[in-house]
Every structure is written in structure tokens, then in C-alpha cells.
Amino acid sequence: MRTRRDRSRRTSADGPADPARRRLLQLGAAGVGAALGSGAASLLARESQTPATPQGAPTAPPPPPSVNGVIDPASITAETWTEPWVWRPADWPGQALDLNVVERNEPNKAPSVGQIFPGQFSFGGISPAPTIRVRGDGTIRVRLRNLLGADFGRMWIGPCPDPIELPPDLLLAFQCQMAKAAGKPCPEAPDPKFNVTDHLDELGQFLGVKFMDGHCMTGVSNSEHGSRVTNMHTHGLHVAAGANAGRNTESDHVFVRLLSQDDWAMRKQMAGPGCAALAAHEYVGHVDYEFVLGHVQRDGMIRAGQKPQPDPPGTHWYHPHAHGSTHDQVSAGMAGFLIVEGDVDDAINAAMTGTAHPDPTDPTGAHDYRERLVFIQRVIVPSVDFNAPVPGSGRGRQRLSPDPVPAEGIPPPCVMFMRPGAVERWRVLNASVDGRGFKRVMVLNGQFVFKENALWRVETGDGAPPVRRLVPVTRAEIEAAKLPLYQLALDGVTLVTVENGRARYTIKDLSARNAGTVNPLARPPSAGESETEAALRNFEACFRDGASLRNAFVRPNEVWMATANRADVLFKAPLTAAGKVFTLLAQEELLHTDNFQGRNQRLTTGRSGFGPGNPAPVDLVIAHVHVRGTPVEGGDFDVMSLRERLPPVPPYLQPVSDEETRMPAAESRVRGVPAGSHRTRVLSYTGYGSAGFPLIEVPEAYATAHPELRYLTWAERDGTRILLPPNARTMAINSRMDLIATPNPPPPRKYSPGHPDRYRPLVNTAEEWVLYNPSLTLWGHTDLERFPQRGQAPGRFRSYPVARKEGQARFWKDHEFRIVTHAADHPFHIHINPMWVTRIEVPDEEGRLHNLLDEPQWMDTVSIPRNGGRVVFRMRFADHTGRWIHHCHILMHEDMGMMQEVECVAAAASSNANPRATVAAHAMTEAEVNAIYPRPSVEIAYRQGLSFVDPNPGTGQVFPGFEIDVPKLTD
Ligand SMILES: [Cu+2]
Numbered sequence: 001m002r003t004r005r006d007r008s009r010r011t012s013a014d015g016p017a018d019p020a021r022r023r024l025l026q027l028g029a030a031g032v033g034a035a036l037g038s039g040a041a042s043l044l045a046r047e048s049q050t051p052a053t054p055q056g057a058p059t060a061p062p063p064p065p066s067v068n069g070v071i072d073p074a075s076i077t078a079e080t081w082t083e084p085w086v087w088r089p090a091d092w093p094g095q096a097l098d099l100n101v102v103e104r105n106e107p108n109k110a111p112s113v114g115q116i117f118p119g120q121f122s123f124g125g126i127s128p129a130p131t132i133r134v135r136g137d138g139t140i141r142v143r144l145r146n147l148l149g150a151d152f153g154r155m156w157i158g159p160c161p162d163p164i165e166l167p168p169d170l171l172l173a174f175q176c177q178m179a180k181a182a183g184k185p186c187p188e189a190p191d192p193k194f195n196v197t198d199h200l201d202e203l204g205q206f207l208g209v210k211f212m213d214g215h216c217m218t219g220v221s222n223s224e225h226g227s228r229v230t231n232m233h234t235h236g237l238h239v240a241a242g243a244n245a246g247r248n249t250e251s252d253h254v255f256v257r258l259l260s261q262d263d264w265a266m267r268k269q270m271a272g273p274g275c276a277a278l279a280a281h282e283y284v285g286h287v288d289y290e291f292v293l294g295h296v297q298r299d300g301m302i303r304a305g306q307k308p309q310p311d312p313p314g315t316h317w318y319h320p321h322a323h324g325s326t327h328d329q330v331s332a333g334m335a336g337f338l339i340v341e342g343d344v345d346d347a348i349n350a351a352m353t354g355t356a357h358p359d360p361t362d363p364t365g366a367h368d369y370r371e372r373l374v375f376i377q378r379v380i381v382p383s384v385d386f387n388a389p390v391p392g393s394g395r396g397r398q399r400l401s402p403d404p405v406p407a408e409g410i411p412p413p414c415v416m417f418m419r420p421g422a423v424e425r426w427r428v429l430n431a432s433v434d435g436r437g438f439k440r441v442m443v444l445n446g447q448f449v450f451k452e453n454a455l456w457r458v459e460t461g462d463g464a465p466p467v468r469r470l471v472p473v474t475r476a477e478i479e480a481a482k483l484p485l486y487q488l489a490l491d492g493v494t495l496v497t498v499e500n501g502r503a504r505y506t507i508k509d510l511s512a513r514n515a516g517t518v519n520p521l522a523r524p525p526s527a528g529e530s531e532t533e534a535a536l537r538n539f540e541a542c543f544r545d546g547a548s549l550r551n552a553f554v555r556p557n558e559v560w561m562a563t564a565n566r567a568d569v570l571f572k573a574p575l576t577a578a579g580k581v582f583t584l585l586a587q588e589e590l591l592h593t594d595n596f597q598g599r600n601q602r603l604t605t606g607r608s609g610f611g612p613g614n615p616a617p618v619d620l621v622i623a624h625v626h627v628r629g630t631p632v633e634g635g636d637f638d639v640m641s642l643r644e645r646l647p648p649v650p651p652y653l654q655p656v657s658d659e660e661t662r663m664p665a666a667e668s669r670v671r672g673v674p675a676g677s678h679r680t681r682v683l684s685y686t687g688y689g690s691a692g693f694p695l696i697e698v699p700e701a702y703a704t705a706h707p708e709l710r711y712l713t714w715a716e717r718d719g720t721r722i723l724l725p726p727n728a729r730t731m732a733i734n735s736r737m738d739l740i741a742t743p744n745p746p747p748p749r750k751y752s753p754g755h756p757d758r759y760r761p762l763v764n765t766a767e768e769w770v771l772y773n774p775s776l777t778l779w780g781h782t783d784l785e786r787f788p789q790r791g792q793a794p795g796r797f798r799s800y801p802v803a804r805k806e807g808q809a810r811f812w813k814d815h816e817f818r819i820v821t822h823a824a825d826h827p828f829h830i831h832i833n834p835m836w837v838t839r840i841e842v843p844d845e846e847g848r849l850h851n852l853l854d855e856p857q858w859m860d861t862v863s864i865p866r867n868g869g870r871v872v873f874r875m876r877f878a879d880h881t882g883r884w885i886h887h888c889h890i891l892m893h894e895d896m897g898m899m900q901e902v903e904c905v906a907a908a909a910s911s912n913a914n915p916r917a918t919v920a921a922h923a924m925t926e927a928e929v930n931a932i933y934p935r936p937s938v939e940i941a942y943r944q945g946l947s948f949v950d951p952n953p954g955t956g957q958v959f960p961g962f963e964i965d966v967p968k969l970t971d
Contacts (some may be wrong), residue, residue, distance in 0.1 A: 111333035127333025136310030137294030222897030236316030313342030315493025366634025677915030687731030694799035720791030750897030773939030776824035
């Protein structure tokens, strides 16, 4: 089955790209050979057989699929919109919500609209999980039980290559050894029928990889592991980060590891360090949580003679966060809404319904006002149980197949009814967790459906009954079909703007945002231009200059959502819309990696562009709105009038001033830094996947000095020593990217708890942080006859860090010069406090940065643009000391170590922000910010993206361990 796949076709930056690949990561005793179910095989076969378009030639579009099976919203009598049940702590004083983590044994059913894989794990069997609604001064008590079975897996640790990125010579040597062991002669060339996934134990031994037992974790493994270990994180809440002292309960403590009873029973029987006793942060069976809200800026408020404030209201969420299993569990649908209710809601409710506390799901008042919880989760990289029970062992519980569910197992888009003139508030959560989870959310006029990898419009013709059929739609038509939307909040925080020098809450009319502009992606092919060429030219045009970037990213009437983002929007069904159907769409965002561009470049060379690892863009139709019934009594409502009803902005959400980031005299004295310094940090998120890993020659001196790393980090190919892509990928974080303090930054670091380099902000102060993403998309010659490359293996080329503009110009002269290694945008998330983001700067084709923010905004997850993009934010470290984390919200990157600790300290002497004479501002030019926070050079960026240090004792590694030369194009 492997043989049907073109290895070089897989995406590099989005995580292991398909079920087969993910199964490969399950290493050890669990019987990997059985891992590839027939469904996965057929998926791969189906996608691999997608015919290539030779030379990008125009092809006749396929006929639209049949309308059969597409629901007619007008024909149904009851809404099919559903929401999970609600837990209100206020209704159950002192009691806990029971959250049971269970396996979902429904291999033929996807857990929610938009999912295409079965969810392996769940909170209580449903997805989304139960909704929690709490007042801003309430306490949420949860008893979390782990009812899963036992983990059975082992994981590779330390230096080891990605098993399916082995160069052919190495694969042949392994096959030869396997043949000899079976008493057969060595093959002369790698046997295409040989399935490496069937022999991972032997491969591990052959390569000399170290194993770690998944039960008795004595250290940290930066890999996917422990899929049945769990815990709970309250994403967006401002609560304590560790245990609740003296109460035997935990707060938002992500270092908790909750084991199942089965797992513990098995572990107790095992010998070895770490088996017999539980570590301090480990629990068996259940753990009790208490999330205590309502003491925001407590010290300052008490000093000012005021009461501690309630937590500001907002749309947040909860999900598991145990390092190693975050992707597997959250991508399986383990996520629930966590809504903090407060003054903003009371004010809007009162204006719309006459009461501050209506039933949020019941249309109330003169405009049928209600709320809906819109859960978006689209996962291309499925949840796979790495630690599945051994078949027939009698231990553990049933393991779900990672195969996609059959079409009839995917829930159809829901239908909601609205009366003409009705106004609703939709709390939208993007719970997607992989590299394909970036979405643009919009409401379209008309019924649109996603079928056979494309979006279609349902057209209703004449006749009795009317004939319905599907017709193709272009991006321009989608742009034109968008209906007005009003945004109230982002990441749970009501939008804050500054007017006449004062902050106020606001609502944004999204139809006014960048209105009248054209999305560069929406240009139709011109005469004689193929679809592929047009797609490429349009993608390039997005990055031409600042105005183009703005027109590509900042569109009217939509919200751009990275993974984990939330947006509260208000939608009004027009008074004249009776009988109409609208579509709530989460359109796949194309600009967050260069995969789309790379795949279209491949198409021009006659290779297949979209394969199993990089499926065609997948838009997600969430729901259809059918407008029916008599118009609402209240007539046409002016949604923007609600803006005047909003309460004042509390101190906690005021913009963070320059002055707040400045150290007072006592602090600078104890820190030994210049008086008046500002507290600042500069860090970076970088890394590549293993597919398309560049061809890098290993220096002879290094190879000679490190023969033990042969096959683990380097191998010989045609007499040339080449670097092997690491199994853990190079995803890592560099906390020392302040190039004024550290002109030659060390390699970035993978997650390493307790590392002395951790950031230690001072509680109740503010800091300015600058985030860089120096991962560079690399370009190379792929015509090996004209450009022979020593040590070359399929899909791996010498890769050059050229600017987008130069790469694109070379591509159009010679299609064999193209993108070969993909960088990705990384969604940065930090716990406990929100970020006042002042700049999100995307590089244009020449590398100049352009701030896409009209004005600063509160967020808790912000995507850092690749190719040297930059984000600047300020944060108040209010109220809570202790340790928490920031990490990539592509959760597989987190599992692989793209996470670092932050320790908020109580004493200035223990804090360690970098002192700086000035800080950045929203209104500054790029050059002004560069002068304060110098940008990494191309050379630094190239090396940072390809190297990392994992300092965990016993499990870590240094990769690659030598200085990488930055290749230069000579022609
Ligand atoms: Cu990432």
C-alpha cells in the first residue's frame, strides 16, 4: 500500500499527513502491522489515483455531482440545529460537574459536523462536550474521570529518523537484514512491496533507536505518546495555574497527568524506575478541579478600596492538555464551550429581550433574539490511538480504527430557522487543531454544499416540483454572496477600541472592513490561462505588497480564525428574506502555508498536486439558515445600536500602556538594569516537518566524530553523508531571540520543564513580547538531470532560502525550480492572561513586513506568519504566580515539543525580562520596530528552522549538532 504513494507529495508542515503515516508513529509492542485498516488504504488509493494535470493544461471541469442527498431546508418541519447540554455551577451549589473521559466505539460515525474521522476519545460520549456557563465571580468544580483503558505503547526517544523518510540506500540495507534473517537473499533494490510499518520493532533495533516505555514516564518525551493520559485546560480563563493550595484540587494545571485505572494496574506490575509510585502531578482514576473566578486584579482593587472584579464575560473553551496526547484527544472532539457570563451579556440581553437573563437558546423579545454555539472542528490529521491494546490480550478496551468514516457517518450540516428580521448572537469556536484548521467564517446568501472536494451552489429551477441541481461556484461568487456580519468579541474578549483617548467596548460592522476591495485569490483565469496557473498567479499576488496582503487577509464580512480562536458575531436575517436559504461556511484558509502554492507548482510539472497528505482545500459547511414565518414584531433592527448599550471596559482590559511595561526604580535597582527600562522578550517559533526535508550534507569531521549517530541523524547515500529528518521534526521555540542581547542565538529548544532559561515575568506587571517565525519556505532545482545533487533521495533537494519574489520569478522561467520545503504559520497560545496584540506583521514577496491590524486587539491565540513574520503584544501578568505555558496550537507541534514554560514570580529579583529603553507601538513603521527588535537574518532563520536542542535528560538530543551551511544559488 505504501508503494502507491509518492513520498515527496506529502505536506511537510501540517503534521503527519495521513492515517498511514500517523500509524507509523506508533512504535513498539502494539502491533503496528495491524494498524493500517482497509479504510485508510482505500482513502490513500482513492486520493493517489487523482489524475495529474499535465503541464497545467486546462481540463474540462468535471460535471457537478448529483443533488441527491442534499437536504432542502424548506422541506423540513423542525430545526436540526443541536447544542450540547449545559452545566451551570450556580444551579448546583458546591457540586461538581462529572466529566467522564470515555472511548467512543463508533468507527462509522464522525463526532461532529465537519469531522471525517471517528473520534477515539470523548468527554461523556459527545462532541462538543457539555457547555459550562458560569458568572464571572463563580467557581467551576469538575470531577474529571479517566475511564479509558490501558496504554500499551512504547515510543522512540532521543535521536532517531522519521521511519518513512529513510533514503533508499538505508531502506535497502534494512530490507537486506530482514531478508537474511528469514534465510533469503538480499534484494538488489528496495522492494516496493516491503511495508516498513510492519517491521517497526526490527527497524528500531536496526537503527539503534532508544525506546521509552509509555507507562512509567520518568522523563519528558517530545513525541506523540500516552494517548490515554488526560487532564483539563480552561482555554481563555484567567484562573490560577497550579493546584489550589490546601484544597486537594487542581486549577488550570496542565502538568497534571490523569491515568486510567487500567493503566495504573498495568504499570504497577511493571519493573523499572517510574513504575511503582505516582509522581506529584500524577493521578489515577479521577482528579478534582476547582476553577475560581472573580478576583481579577485583586491586589490593585483592594488597594484602591474596591472589590476584586469579576472575570470579564466571554466565549472560552476547555480541552485536554496532557503533553503527548493533546492532538489525539482534542482532534477526536474532546472540547467544550466554557462561557463566562457578565455585564456585556446582561446589557445586550436586556436591550434585545427586556430581561438580563433570558434562556439563551430560546428566541425571545421583539427580534427573536437568541444565542447559538457554533462548533467548528475540521481535522485532516486524524486522532490515532498510539497506545492501542494488544489484540487478543484481553487488556484494555476496544481500539477505534483511524480510518475515515463512510460518507453516511458524517453528520450533514444542521438547519436553523430564523424569522425575517430575527437577530442572533453566534459564539463561534474554531476547535480545529491541525495545520488545515485555519478558517474564514462567513454567511453566504444561498444554499451551498460541499461535495466531492468542492463547494457547490444549489440552484432551484422552474417546474413543479422545482428542479434542484448543483452548479460550480468561483471564489469571486463566494465573495459576492457574503452577508453582513457584526463582530462583538474575539477570543472571548468584547472588542475594545480607543475613542478620544478613552477605551470603550465596541461592535464592528464587518461589511465596512476593507469594503470595496478585491481579494487577489478571487481573480478568475484570464483567456488562455489554466486554472492552475491562475491559482498560482493569484496566490503570488496576495504577497505582492502591503495593500495586496491586506486585501488577501482582511476581507469584509468574515472572521479569520486560526485554530483555537473564538469570535462572537451578530447576524440578522433581513426582513425581506422570507423563504431564503443562507449558508454558514468555514472556508479553508489557503495562505497559512505555502503548501497550496507548492502543490500547484507541482501540477505544472505534470505531477499530481494534491495527494493524501495534502488534500484539496476543504471548506466546511456548518449549517443552513432557512428564513421562514412571519416577520418579527420589532421590525428592522439596527445591530450597531447595541454598541451604545455596552458597559465600560474594566481596568483589566484597558489597553496596556508603555508606562505599564516600564520598571519602577526599585525593580530596576534590584534587577541591576538601567533605570526606566521596559520589560521585553523576543522569542521565535520555527520548524519543519520531515517530508520535503532539505538535502543537507553532513561534514565528514562530524560524521567521523559521531559514528554512533549513523542511521539516527545521518546516513550515507551514494558515498555522500546526508542529514536524516528527525522523527520529532524540528518544531521548537527559541526564548533567546533578542538579537541585541544574543546576536548569535543558540538553537531553539523543545519542551523541557524546569529549564533555567524559562521566562519569569513579575506578577502584577506588564511586558512587551515580540514573536518571530523565522521558518523559511525553501526553493530548489528539481530537475536532477540538469541539476544533479549528491546524496539526493526522492523528494529531497538542496534547498535555498530565496525570497518569495525571486523564487517565483525563477519558477516562471523554469517550472522545475520550485518550492521544496514548506514553512508554516504557527498559532501561538499563552495561558492565564490575554494578549493585547498591537502588530501582526506578514512579509510581502520581498520580505518587508506589513502590520495587518487596523488597531490593537485582545487575543489569546495569534498566528505568527512564516518567512520571518512578526507579532507584537503586551500582557498583564495579573494576580496569578506559578508555572504555565505558551505553545503552538497546532497540537501535534505541541506534542512534539513546541511548548515552553512561563513562571510568573512574586519577587522582582527572580524576574528576568530583558530591559529595553523603548518599546514598539501600533503606529510605528516596520523600520522603527526593527530598530528596537532586530529581525533575524536569512542565515539565522535558515539555521534556526533546521536545528533544535531537546535538553531532557535521557530522552533528549541535539539536532543536528553541527553548524549548517546556508546554501547559495550560484547561477
Ligand atoms: Cu506549530
